[in-house]
Amino acid sequence: MEIGSLAEWATAVAETAAVLVALFLPYFERRREHRKSTRNLKIMLRGIVKRAIDDNDPKSLETFISVSAFTDAGERDKETMNVARQMLDLFHSDSSDIERRNREIEALLEDIRP
Template structure:
């Protein structure tokens, strides 16, 4: 019984490794891209919501407009379930703000609670 030369074994191992990389590299890269997008969405919502907590004339502020537009665009374009949960928190924050120009203490507490929940989301 012959098991082949060392060169044939090395060639076979190399081919197996090449096929494995070709199959799993796109999956790995897509997963990393999704993770980066999720982290970015989380950062944008967190930073803009924190900026809105102490503003007067919220409806006219650039932070409010940025958050509103960000949530609207990401809701339409996103296909990732995790980012949709993050965007839902942003939408809830916008609902809490409503048409208020100055936030009450109760609204501020509700927004802070949403932000705390957002920090516990695993990306």
Template sequence: MEIWSLAEWVTGFAEVLAVSVALFLPSWERRRATREKRLRTLRTIRRLTPRLLTLPATSDERSGDLRMLQTFLMVTDMMNIDPGVEDVIDTGQQIASMVHQGQPVSDHDAAAIRALLDSLPSS
């Protein structure tokens, strides 16, 4: 029985490694992209929601932030094909629906919004 040379062993190992990377890299990239989308959505909701609760109801800044949140959620929802991001979008839409243009947020709605924010995952 003949034992292969070191060069043949290294070549065989390199081929196995190349095939493994080729098979698993797309899956890993897809998971990473989904995680990034989820984090971006979480950051946007967490950044805009406290401002919606604290800015005066009739301020142009609050109106702009509400429009920005609604537009962001709508576009993200239309482009989303990942179930990992869907629950975050749904929570953001619930928050946006509780804030009405030109009207102050009631104490009851503010508490519900804070509870929704707390229910969002940390990452």
């Protein structure tokens, strides 16, 4: 049995590398897209919450959570959406101390840094 020439070995190594890249590239692309969409979701949520705090009106946050429930973001980013629901619950709590409520919401915002 012959070992083969250097050219055959180089070809075999290159073909193996090409197969590995073809198999794993879609996985890495999906993972990168997931991280990008999660980051965008967090950025959008932070802006909506800050506007809700400034206006003292959680309607836009309610709409955001409702719409996200019908998209894949609600399923994919469960942790982020749970934090958003906690913030909405704080808005709806019967707290007379708005400053304390806003501090608690700001603390939750720190949990969802992009």
